[in-house]
Amino acid sequence: MPEKSGQPRTGRSPSGPGVTFERVTKRYADGTVAVDAVSCEVTAGSFVALVGASGSGKSTLLKTVNRLIPPSDGRVLIDGVDVSEGPAWQVRRRIGYVFQNVGLFPHLSVAENIALPLRFERRSDPARVEALLDTVELPRALGGRMPAELSGGQRQRVGVARALATDPGLLLMDEPFGALDPVTRDTLGRAIARLQRKRGLTVLMVTHDMAEALLDAERVLVMEGGRIAADTTPAALMRGEGGDTAQALVAVPRAQAERIAALGRGAT
Numbered sequence: 001m002p003e004k005s006g007q008p009r010t011g012r013s014p015s016g017p018g019v020t021f022e023r024v025t026k027r028y029a030d031g032t033v034a035v036d037a038v039s040c041e042v043t044a045g046s047f048v049a050l051v052g053a054s055g056s057g058k059s060t061l062l063k064t065v066n067r068l069i070p071p072s073d074g075r076v077l078i079d080g081v082d083v084s085e086g087p088a089w090q091v092r093r094r095i096g097y098v099f100q101n102v103g104l105f106p107h108l109s110v111a112e113n114i115a116l117p118l119r120f121e122r123r124s125d126p127a128r129v130e131a132l133l134d135t136v137e138l139p140r141a142l143g144g145r146m147p148a149e150l151s152g153g154q155r156q157r158v159g160v161a162r163a164l165a166t167d168p169g170l171l172l173m174d175e176p177f178g179a180l181d182p183v184t185r186d187t188l189g190r191a192i193a194r195l196q197r198k199r200g201l202t203v204l205m206v207t208h209d210m211a212e213a214l215l216d217a218e219r220v221l222v223m224e225g226g227r228i229a230a231d232t233t234p235a236a237l238m239r240g241e242g243g244d245t246a247q248a249l250v251a252v253p254r255a256q257a258e259r260i261a262a263l264g265r266g267a268t
């Protein structure tokens, strides 16, 4: 993995776009400044994690990319084009979006849920749905089930498959695995990281879990009070760099790893 923050680790040329935040500010109606003049360049084909305390502005910043939240000031560019230009559906067609409790339609089968973005494009493609089930490592037979007949982890995989249906180059994930057990969380995180490298996707992932950010992403943005407090690599964070806010977040998985290692050595 390259050390330099922001360089994609994928060996192939990226298929995902670059994302630019230019002094992006979001002020809510009650005066809350959720995002405060954030400027940042996300390199095409890179995997970036957004971490920070609750309320630090991570989700708000992420949602300015697919226009779920319009900035009060500043702008967001995808491959140099302002996302506020043109109809929202046109911008979102090129962006996969995965969030916690993925919001599958309960009255549609798994296959129908996955095919939904294709239907909006007037495409019907059962082979594509099967390929997407393969991508997220779900048995094809699950396509006929209803969402209520799946486990939480399987539902989340279906959400990822649906987000990938239109073959977007950019994937936005907001606490995508937050409600899952640790094993499924780890497996899915690795699967996404593999997919990102293989396809050269640009991924922006909000997570509360610093260990997840360190293991899956190649660059970590630490948010505090609507600003980026640190912009660095997992390796640099593990060397103790990035400042106090970042190090307070790293301290949790570090201490856990040390306690587990001590248990392994037979310490009480």
Ligand SMILES: Nc1ncnc2c1ncn2[C@@H]1O[C@H](COP(=O)(O)OP(=O)(O)OP(=O)(O)O)[C@@H](O)[C@H]1O
Binding pocket: 028, 029, 030, 032, 033, 034, 052, 053, 054, 055, 056, 057, 058, 059, 060, 061, 208
């Ligand atoms: N619709 C809204 N109206 C007013 N304030 C809001 C609104 N949505 C979010 N906020 C505030 O904006 C700030 C940033 O919220 P945001 O959801 O972006 O943070 P976050 O870092 O994603 O938090 P969490 O980790 O808890 O999901 C918080 O103070 C929040 O209370």
